[in-house]
Amino acid sequence: MIAPSILSADFARLAEEAAAVKGADWLHVDVMDAHFVPNLTLGLPIVKSLLKATDIPLDCHLMIEDPDRWAIGYAEAGAHNVTVHAEAIVGDPRAVARDLRAAGAKAGLSLKPGTPLDPWVEVLRDYDTLLIMSVEPGFGGQAFIPEVLDKVRAARRMVDTGHLKVVIEIDGGINDDTIDQAAEAGVDCFVAGSAVYGAADPSRAVAALRERAAQ
Numbered sequence: 001m002i003a004p005s006i007l008s009a010d011f012a013r014l015a016e017e018a019a020a021v022k023g024a025d026w027l028h029v030d031v032m033d034a035h036f037v038p039n040l041t042l043g044l045p046i047v048k049s050l051l052k053a054t055d056i057p058l059d060c061h062l063m064i065e066d067p068d069r070w071a072i073g074y075a076e077a078g079a080h081n082v083t084v085h086a087e088a089i090v091g092d093p094r095a096v097a098r099d100l101r102a103a104g105a106k107a108g109l110s111l112k113p114g115t116p117l118d119p120w121v122e123v124l125r126d127y128d129t130l131l132i133m134s135v136e137p138g139f140g141g142q143a144f145i146p147e148v149l150d151k152v153r154a155a156r157r158m159v160d161t162g163h164l165k166v167v168i169e170i171d172g173g174i175n176d177d178t179i180d181q182a183a184e185a186g187v188d189c190f191v192a193g194s195a196v197y198g199a200a201d202p203s204r205a206v207a208a209l210r211e212r213a214a215q
């Protein structure tokens, strides 16, 4: 799956930018609060508007503090997938997942590049998506950190041997040059911001990424 990130789109034309990525599986929406990460983007009101403006399922990536409190709103609004950061969860990570699912969303858990997978393996049984960050969260257009591929491989083994129904997603620095390594390591869903919206034809960029990942 390919999930273009609207972080690299024109925020004044979000409906058109969503329509510009034909064939995208999910539309990745980076919610940043200027506390969990040193950047501020958009929040629930804009997500609600975007939900009305596109049929592409929204993949909301919450880079915010206290997701225990705020994530549920995105699920209730109708986001397809709501991903919280493991590092930001205050209470019981299983309760967060349970609430998201009860509100009709898929529950996602994200790990920053330096966050190990091991402590989260058991918790992942309650989640639908594992979002592995391949850059430090906060900004688009950064260089892919190849060291995270070991974590992707470990996650792939864990999902396959444990027969978990978890989608392994990667986010950060994915482009024509890096996507094949990530695909080989076992990624199911690729987020790409600058590689899609920085291209002259974003729909073609989505198709090209998909082709490379399948090679």
Ligand code: DX5
Residues within 6 Å of the ligand: 005, 006, 007, 008, 028, 030, 061, 135, 136, 137, 138, 139, 140, 141, 142, 171, 172, 173, 174, 191, 192, 193, 194, 195
């Ligand atoms: C970064 C965001 C990413 C970002 C990726 O914190 O989570 O989703 O949009 O942008 P690129 O693909 O340009 O690295």
Ligand code: ZN
Residues within 6 Å of the ligand: 005, 028, 029, 030, 061, 171, 191
């Ligand atoms: Zn993201």
